[in-house]
Structures are given as structure tokens and as C-alpha cells.
Amino acid sequence: MESVTFKVGGMTCGHCQRRVEDALKNVDGVAKATVNLEKGEATIEYDDFKTNPDVLKRAVADAGYEV
Secondary structure, rough: EEEEEEEOOOOHHHHHHHHHHHHHHHOOOEEEEEEEOOEEEEEEEOOOOOOOHHHHHHHHHHHHOEE
């Protein structure tokens, strides 16, 4: 299991936070995704045999936020 933390821009409320978490949790191989709205960060634990940081960044971008 690997872990990575990204800065996420554009989140302004709890709905944004949940949207980013849901986008990350829907990526195959993600075990845990925690988004801290105040810090503007997402921390993800993932299986590096199933996904990678580029895929995770794309999921956040596809949800409408900056990575």
C-alpha cells in the first residue's frame, strides 16, 4: 500500500470536499481517501499495482478541481 498527498485547489465547502473524496474513492485500487478542506489537501492510500498518482490527479481534475 502506498500513500500520497496532493494540494487541491478550488474547494470552498463541505460539498466540494465530499465530491473530491468520492472521485478518489471511485478509482480502482484506492483503499482510503481523506480530504482536508482547511488545508486544501487530499491524502490517498492506494494499491500501486492497480493505480498511480497520475490517475489519482486526473480523477480530481475530472471532478472539477485543481491539483
